[in-house]
Amino acid sequence: MSDLYRKGNTSRVTLSQLMLPSHSNFSGKIHGGHLLSLMDQIAFASGSKFSGKYCVTASVDRVDFLNPIEVGELVTLKASVIFVGNSSMVVGIRVEAQNIQTGKVKHCNSSYFTMIAKDEQGNNVRVPRLIxxxxxxxxxxxxxxxxxxxxxxxxxxxxxxxxxxxxxxxxxxxxxxxxxxxxx
Structure with missing residues (x-):
């Protein structure tokens, strides 16, 4: 396939992590900052995988915490590029948490990170078009x-x-x- 166009599924990344007590806030739920850090990591991985370049976060469009995440739950983040500009890509991220004892899964967050592709000198570079x-x-x-x-x-x-x-x-x-x- 030509590097001029790529399918969004080439950017798919999944990250799962068991939530530990060290990830919790004062109320005993998983700290939003920890979750944002994981989201930024997966957005970087997805954007870099799609563009073949180093990527930086330009913006985050809405972060709504829909359901709290408990210590001991398995958090799974799924990301893929859903839109491209010239050097920018919007990465859609879905966050789910699973109670590993009961198997119950809940949707905890969806968000959109805009990532910018960079060359070795730090200049913006054009990304492939989306199929x-x-x-x-x-x-x-x-x-x-x-x-x-x-x-x-x-x-x-x-x-x-x-x-x-x-x-x-x-x-x-x-x-x-x-x-x-x-x-x-």
């Missing part, structure tokens, strides 16, 4: 374009205020129920 091979891959690709468009629109909306406090207050009052107590 979509299923209805599911097409839907993930379209949903990613919608998330990227929303992010772009949000950035433009925030830029409109650029230090104009009166405009910011007006916008807030139009959309939210808040009270202002500003020093004179």
């Amino acid at each position: 979509l091979t299923s209805k599911e891959e097409i839907l993930r690709f379209v949903k990613t374009t919608q998330r990227l468009k929303l992010r772009h629109n949000y950035a433009e909306l925030c830029a409109d205020f650029d230090g104009d406090m009166h405009q910011a207050i007006h916008n807030i009052q139009q959309h939210f129920e808040v009270k202002f107590e500003l020093p004179s």
